[in-house]
Amino acid sequence: MTSPTLGRANDLGLSLQQQRQRAAFWFLAPMVVALFCVAAWPLLRTIWFSLTDTSMDNLYGGKFIGFDNYLRVQTLSNGTVRYRGTLVDPAWWNAVWNTIRFSVVSVTLETIIGLGIALVLNAEFKGRGLVRAAILIPWAIPTIVSAKMWAWMLNDQYGILNDIMMNLGLIDTKIAWTASNDTAMIAVLIVDVWKTAPFMALLCLAGLQMVPRDIYEAARIDGVHPVKVFWKITLPLIRPALMVAVIFRMLDALRIFDLVYVLTPNSAATKTMSVISRENLFEFNNFAYGSAQSTLLFAILAIFVSLYIWLGKVNLSGEGR
């Protein structure tokens, strides 16, 4: 951890600033090395694998084949041209659309519901602390556990959700939520919104509590309608906090794996980019092909983040405050 240079720095006659910078270097080095080993290096290897024909049994025997895992154009002897590779693979594009549809719908719902809950919690009422504790529970429950809990509640024969809806007369036949292609995505969305909307609410609430109370007071005295107060005062003031919360949620949603894998296994209607990549990597023995898909997912996320920061002018680093 420490290094002999730190103690002796004074004796060498370095200026205070130089001494501090030298110490900073040694303080940062272990972290940088650790992050290089678990993030940068594996990422580079994944990208490299995507350009080879490596297989699971022979990790070091792969030959460089260029971009063939992404797109390969073959001209057959009879003159017809065939396209191969991930970029023309319908299963991959299905996964891309599933992921995007899931992310956009879930994050939108979570933001709206989360903001709603936050507005309720921002009001003064008896038992507010208890409610705030209660909404932390879905966040604290491991994703796998929530997937299993909801799989049981959404069970077609014995599930409580079908029972409630039958009793209320909303449906007349039991729905196979997780098994049917029409409802599998809805099932995943329900669980994800349940798990993360309360968390969004807490982030929004933190933003709301930074809005000075006297602004509301002034608006009330001037007789401004509460809806107008929300759109003209509250929302613009919490927009920066909201933008950052949305991007973090969006990134989480775009890489979703565990919930889909456990709640709706092998359903084409919900298979996301992470799920299909892992399937190719470790289940279908298409190691290089799966690497190409995970590299694409990385590229899509990187582009999304850059666009978002650039267009939304989001200050993520907190520097220069």
Next chain:
Amino acid sequence: MDGMKLLKSASFYLLVVVIVVFSVFPFYYAIVTSFSTGTALFSVHYWPVAWDWSNYESVLGGRTFPRNILNSIFISSVTVAFALTLAVTASYALARVRFRGRALLLMTILGVSMFPQIAVLAGLFELMRYLNLLNTPWALIISYTIFTLPFTVWVLTTFMRDLPVEIEEAAIVDGATPWIIITKVFMPLMWPAMVTTGLLAFIGAWNEFLFALTFTMTEVQRTTPVAIALLSGASQQEIPWGPIMAASVIVTVPLVILVLVFQRKIVAGLTAGGVKG
């Protein structure tokens, strides 16, 4: 006028009740299910019908689940200890020392925390196989660094940045080296922040699924999320819902208690890590 007011506050409280039920009901229902066995499982009960501990006995008396719990505790604790050790010194450098490339380094750390884990999965698998760590806890401890370390560095940096300059200046005047400043001046002030970040990192490691699923091969090496996801009954067709719910309750209750005890600190820690407007 009074009737109007009453209606308003009644509908407000109704909304509050809906929020609470929506949040708590699934966990409550898992607990109810975990105490049902046999045919009681196959009819819907809104209230507990019996206190039958046999699901818990079958899970905890099973061959592997107790071991899976120990795996999870060991892996999460070591991961957190490792991340905090590296993060304390790194965040001091990032928060208190001016040097070129600091903003870039901060953005890189934030970037790593946003990494899709699937993008490093193939490379990490190769690394773990090369180091002969597959199917050991160390494969998971090392891989979990990818999300615990950036997170702890980030939160501790924001925390340290807000500490007043004066306390450090006094130490510098007294001739303290940066190492002394961290251990003697900052560490005592940072305990609350370290407990919070450590707890959040612990929860992250405890809940992780993708790496744990990929880097473990045998039942005894699994962590609890993988064990629960792959828990199967006597036959393939029959899903053992009772034991699954019992196992779920066992791994969730400690987390829920921790979160409720530390709720204020957790919310503060999450806001520092996530929302920084």
